[in-house]
C-alpha cells in the first residue's frame with residue numbers, strides 16, 4: 001500500500017471507529033437531565049424556569065504575540081478583536097460567551113459585531129427561556145436574515161456560547177454531560193507555522209517544540225513553490241508529527257490541483273480550504289483527484305450547508321470551529337453528520353481567546369477528538385480574562401469539567417481589558 005492509500009485508509013478507519021451518535025440520542029440525553037434543584041449555584045432560587053433578563057457586552061482586543069497574517073486591523077491596529085458577552089437570567093444565573101470576528105478572515109468586523117449584538121441579536125433574546133435553544137436560534141434567525149447561509153454566524157456564536165454556559169450553570173453540569181457525552185479528557189494541540197520568509201520557519205518551529213508541541217499546521221497559498229518548501233522544512237523538523245496545511249481559500253483551482261500531489265509528497269496529511277468556498281467545481285475536482293483528503297472550513301456555516309457540500313462531492317471532511325458556525329449547537333450537529341457519513345473532522349479555531357477556546361475544548365473533548373487540534377489562541381494571544389486560566393501544558397489542553405463552559409470569568413479583568421483596548425468606545 002503506498003503512502004497515500006495508507007493515509008486514506010487510516011483516515012477512514014479513524015472516522016468509522018467512532019461510535020455514531022445521532023442527534024435524537026443527544027437530544028434525549030439533554031432532555032433527560034433535569035434542571036438542578038436548589039443546591040450549589042442555585043441555592044435559594046428554587047425556580048426551575050427562567051427568562052433571559054440582561055445581556056452585557058464587553059468589546060475587547062486581546063494583545064497578540066508573534067506574527068499571524070490575520071491580526072492586521074484597520075489603521076495599523078493590532079490585537080485579536082472579540083466581544084465578551086455576559087448573559088443574565090432572572091434567577092440570577094450568569095452565562096458567558098464570546099464572539100470572535102476577524103475582518104481579515106471573513107466579512108464580520110469587531111465594530112459590526114457590537115452593533116448587531118446591541119441592536120438586533122441581543123434584544124431578540126431578552127425575555128426568552130434559556131432552556132429552549134431551538135427557540136433562541138429561531139429568534140436569532142428572525143433578527144438578522146441569512147444570505148447564502150446563517151447571517152453573521154461569528155457574531156451569533158458568542159450568544160450561543162453564553163446560552164450553553166447559562167444552561168450548564170443552572171443545572172450544575174458540564175456541556176459534555178448536557179450532551180450525554182463523556183466529560184473531561186485531554187486534547188493535543190497543533191502549533192501554527194505562518195511565515196512570510198522560509199528563513200523564519202525554523203525559529204517558529206523551534207519555538208513550538210520548546211513549548212512542548214509535536215504537531216504542526218502550516219498556512220499556505222498562494223505560491224505553491226513556497227508552500228511545498230515550507231511543508232518540507234516542517235516535515236524535516238518533525239518527521240512524525242501530524243502536518244496539516246490550510247490555504248484559507250488562497251489557491252485558484254488549477255494551482256490547487258497541481259499543488260495537492262506535491263504537498264502530499266512533501267508529507268502533508270490533509271489539505272484544508274484550498275479554494276474559496278464558492279469554487280464548487282474546483283472542490284469536486286480536488287476530491288476526485290484524491291491526492292490529499294480535502295477539508296472545508298470557510299463556507300461551512302449551517303449543518304444544511306455541510307449536507308449540500310457532501311451531496312455535491314466537494315469534501316472529505318471539515319475543520320470544525322464553533323465560532324464559524326453560529327456556535328456549539330450548529331457545529332456539534334456538523335460533527336455528528338461527519339461521524340454518520342464516515343467523513344473526517346478535525347478540531348480547528350479562529351485563534352480563540354479563552355472563553356471561545358473553552359467552548360471548543362468542551363465540544364472536541366466530548367466527541368473524543370484524537371488528532372491534534374489547531375487551536376492556536378494559546379500560541380498567539382497574550383491576555384486572559386479567567387479567574388483560573390485554562391490548563392494547557394506542553395501542547396496538551398485539559399478539557400474543563402466545571403458547569404457550563406467549565407470556566408469562571410473574572411469580570412474585573414474583562415472590564416480592564418475592554419478599557420485598555422478602547423472597546424468601551426464602541427458601546428457609546
Ligand SMILES: [Mg+2]
Pocket residue numbers: 246248272273297298319348
Ligand atoms: Mg482554516
